[in-house]
Amino acid sequence: MRFMRLGEPGAEIPVVTxxxxxxxxxxxxxxxxxxxxxxxxxTRAEAAAGAGDLxxxxxxxxxxxxxxxxxxxxICIGMNYAAHARESGSEPPTxxxxxxxxxxTVVGPNDDILLPPGSTTTDWEVELAVVIGKRAxxxxxxEHAIDHIAGFAVANDVSEREYQLQRSLGQWSKGKxxxxxxxxxxxxxxxxxxxxxxxxxxxxRVNGExxxxxxxxxxxxxxxxxxxxxxxxxxxxxxxxxxxxxxEGVGLSGRFPYxxxxxxxEVEVDGLGxxxxxxxxxx
Numbered sequence: 339m340r341f342m343r344l345g346e347p348g349a350e351i352p353v354v355t356x357x358x359x360x361x362x363x364x365x366x367x368x369x370x371x372x373x374x375x376x377x378x379x380x381t382r383a384e385a386a387a388g389a390g391d392l393x394x395x396x397x398x399x400x401x402x403x404x405x406x407x408x409x410x411x412x413i414c415i416g417m418n419y420a421a422h423a424r425e426s427g428s429e430p431p432t433x434x435x436x437x438x439x440x441x442x443t444v445v446g447p448n449d450d451i452l453l454p455p456g457s458t459t460t461d462w463e464v465e466l467a468v469v470i471g472k473r474a475x476x477x478x479x480x481e482h483a484i485d486h487i488a489g490f491a492v493a494n495d496v497s498e499r500e501y502q503l504q505r506s507l508g509q510w511s512k513g514k515x516x517x518x519x520x521x522x523x524x525x526x527x528x529x530x531x532x533x534x535x536x537x538x539x540x541x542x543r544v545n546g547e548x549x550x551x552x553x554x555x556x557x558x559x560x561x562x563x564x565x566x567x568x569x570x571x572x573x574x575x576x577x578x579x580x581x582x583x584x585x586e587g588v589g590l591s592g593r594f595p596y597x598x599x600x601x602x603x604e605v606e607v608d609g610l611g612x613x614x615x616x617x618x619x620x621x
Contacts, residue, residue, distance in 0.1 A: 339384045340525035340611075341370055341489070343403040344395075347446075350403040353395055354383050361392035370526065371407040372577025375471040375488040380528045403446045405491055405526035406469055409579040412439040412520060413568065414495060416510065418558050418583025425591040434559050434567050437510040439495075439520055444579065447523035447613035451496055452620035453599060454516050459499040460597045460617075463584035464542040464605035466535055466554050467493035468561055469526060474574040483565035486574065487529045492607045493581050494521045494542075494615065499590055517620065522579070524611045532609060535561040539608040540585060545601055549594060552585030554607070559583075 340357070343350035352363040352370045363383055367374040386392050416435035417423040423430045453460055471488025495514070502513025532538075535554055542550040554560075559567065564582055568574055589596040597603065597617050606612035 339387070339531075340527055341380065341383070342405050342523070342525055343370060343407070344397055344400040345403065346401060347403065351395065353397070354387055355397070360395050360397045361387045362395040363392065365392060369407040370405060372410065372575060375469070376473070376576035380471070380488060401446060402448055402524050404444050404522040405524065406522070406577060406579070408441050408444060409577050410441065410575055411578045412441050412444065412581070413578065414439060414514065414581040415559065415564055415583045419552065419556055419585040420558060421586035422584055422588070425586050425588070430558055434564060436568070437514060439511065440515040443515055443517065443520035444522050445518050445520065447492065447521050447611070448615060449518060449521060451521065451597070451603065451615045451617045452516070452518045453597065453617060454498055454620055457498050457500070458596060459589070461497045461499055461589040462542055462544065462549065462597065462603050462605065463495040463497060463588055464540055464550055464607070465493045465495050465581045465584050466538065466540060466561070466607055467491040467522060468535065468565065468580040468582060470574045470578040470580070471529075471576055473576060474565060474569040477566050477569040480562035480566040483562040483569070484529065484534055486565060487561070488576070489526045489528045490532045490535055490610055491522055491526050492524070492605060492610045492613055494603065494605045494613060495581050495584060496520065499596070521613050521615050523613065527610055535582075538610070541606050542587065543604040544594070544597070550585050550587035556585065557583060
């Protein structure tokens with residue numbers, strides 16, 4: 339089953355789909371949020387759909403929103419593929435590199451990416467995203483971390499490199515928190531169907547040309563390790579979003595031009611769906 343939110347921004351309808359039939363989740367919840375996830379909402383929704391207890395909904399013509407309501411936190415892991423660390427000019431880290439994005443960066447998977455005024459260094463970053471389903475606080479091992487994950491999604495950690503690096507004073511979030519800089523979705527796929535998030539092909543294209551082509555098995559710190567390590571210094575709440583890092587092949591490498599108005603960015607992760615965003619100037 340795949341969980342989605344359909345409709346205009348701020349008025350999305352929570353749904354679940356098996357790829358053929360789409361069911362309206364509003365008899366169970368107003369939204370796919372932390373409260374729903376922590377109350378075993380995904381399992382209850384699948385059972386209700388299977389039992390015929392939910393009304394069907396026609397998704398035709400409806401915008402696809404981010405598959406979760408605006409999270410309380412968007413926590414990102416930097417330089418988590420060795421080749422990407424090297425193309426960024428750094429050695430692979432010995433511990434997780436952490437930065438934050440403003441939660442209002444999260445938009446739908448096919449929404450436009452808005453170029454900040456004057457930007458010439460806006461970059462794409464396809465990532466495996468993790469959604470927390472159960473509070474994680476001082477976990478005692480990575481093995482216990484998977485139990486705290488609701489599911490997985492595709493994210494694009496869009497980055498403005500000048501603000502991230504030249505204007506940062508060490509604070510990467512300056513280049514990460516512009517509006518629309520975290521397209522998410524199209525689906526939230528339950529962890530029970532994805533496992534630990536390893537072994538998934540992960541790719542990006544710009545204007546149809548391949549940019550990134552890797553596999554989540556190449557993460558330096560895997561999903562369980564990330565959740566475990568984060569829990570040792572911050573409490574993860576249901577509905578929180580974690581971007582786990584991007585592989586090599588971004589504009590920062592110098593091998594490709596940065597994004598410009600009129601470009602089209604596609605990102606995808608095996609089993610989690612694909613996004614397609616047009617790039618246009620912020621007005």
